[in-house]
Amino acid sequence: MDSTLASVRALLRQASRIAALTGAGISAESGVPTFRGAGGLWRNFRAEDLATPEAFARDPKLVWEWYGWRRSLIAEAEPNAGHRALADFEQRGRDFTLITQNVDGLHDRAGSRNVLKVHGDIWTQRCVACGREREDRSAAIDGVPRCAPCGAMERPGVVWFGEGLPESVWQRAQDAAARAQVFLVVGTSAVVYPAAGLAGLAKSAGAAVIEINIAETPVSAAADYSLRGPSAELLPQLI
Numbered sequence: 001m002d003s004t005l006a007s008v009r010a011l012l013r014q015a016s017r018i019a020a021l022t023g024a025g026i027s028a029e030s031g032v033p034t035f036r037g038a039g040g041l042w043r044n045f046r047a048e049d050l051a052t053p054e055a056f057a058r059d060p061k062l063v064w065e066w067y068g069w070r071r072s073l074i075a076e077a078e079p080n081a082g083h084r085a086l087a088d089f090e091q092r093g094r095d096f097t098l099i100t101q102n103v104d105g106l107h108d109r110a111g112s113r114n115v116l117k118v119h120g121d122i123w124t125q126r127c128v129a130c131g132r133e134r135e136d137r138s139a140a141i142d143g144v145p146r147c148a149p150c151g152a153m154e155r156p157g158v159v160w161f162g163e164g165l166p167e168s169v170w171q172r173a174q175d176a177a178a179r180a181q182v183f184l185v186v187g188t189s190a191v192v193y194p195a196a197g198l199a200g201l202a203k204s205a206g207a208a209v210i211e212i213n214i215a216e217t218p219v220s221a222a223a224d225y226s227l228r229g230p231s232a233e234l235l236p237q238l239i
């Protein structure tokens with residue numbers, strides 16, 4: 001393990017263009033539940049059944065209840081050493097792009113400035129009629145929030161299963177993956193597409209892929225280095 005860590009450190013030291021893709025696992029040690037890990041479910045609902053446009057059309061109040069519950073958990077969470085290590089990395093002045101599937105905002109709170117949020121942000125909400133988007137940092141949500149100018153329902157400003165990714169953010173994420181010399185894949189089960197495809201894109205464009213995860217994933221076999229362990233412990237040792 002130590003020689004693997006040393007090799008990965010050397011790779012990172014030498015690279016001038018680096019990108020990282022993070023998933024729910026990086027926030028697990030902050031106490032934010034993941035979707036697919038142990039303890040990731042709520043009230044016996046499958047996340048996929050709550051995080052879809054169909055679910056919202058069927059029962060917007062239930063969907064908002066779920067997002068309110070998730071917001072209240074996230075509001076209590078603090079960024080961990082893994083988030084902070086990636087924020088430090090950005091400050092070293094190299095070409096570093098942080099791409100996250102997380103909606104929790106913990107990378108921002110750890111000090112990362114340039115975060116490509118490919119799945120949106122749980123602290124924003126968007127009007128289903130006029131598209132107006134606004135930030136709302138209140139954890140508790142009473143019923144279904146309404147758009148002040150037009151009175152229509154607001155939905156969470158996140159990307160649901162079956163929806164497309166925000167176009168310009170996704171384009172920048174692909175560009176960063178394609179130009180990276182080293183691509184880090186941290187705490188993601190790598191099964192939610194298209195985000196999961198970024199590691200393959202980076203690899204085929206010539207990047208060394210380094211995975212950090214407590215468990216094996218579909219990325220593991222193709223990764224140049226697959227580090228097994230919690231990201232809050234491993235990332236500070238690499239960066």
Ligand code: NAD
Pocket residue numbers: 022023024025026027028029032033034035036037040101102103104105119186187188189190191192212213214215217229230231232
């Ligand atoms: P996921 O729940 O599918 O997978 C989590 C991954 O993290 C697993 O592979 C697991 O082995 C790994 N993991 C768990 N604890 C870890 C740790 N301490 N260190 C390193 N790895 C650890 O999450 P995903 O791949 O991000 O994809 C699911 C989707 O769920 C995303 O679209 C995301 O938007 C959404 N989501 C976001 C949050 C959040 O914002 N924090 C939380 C849950 C789900």
Ligand code: ZN
Pocket residue numbers: 127128129130131132147148149150151152
């Ligand atoms: Zn509106």
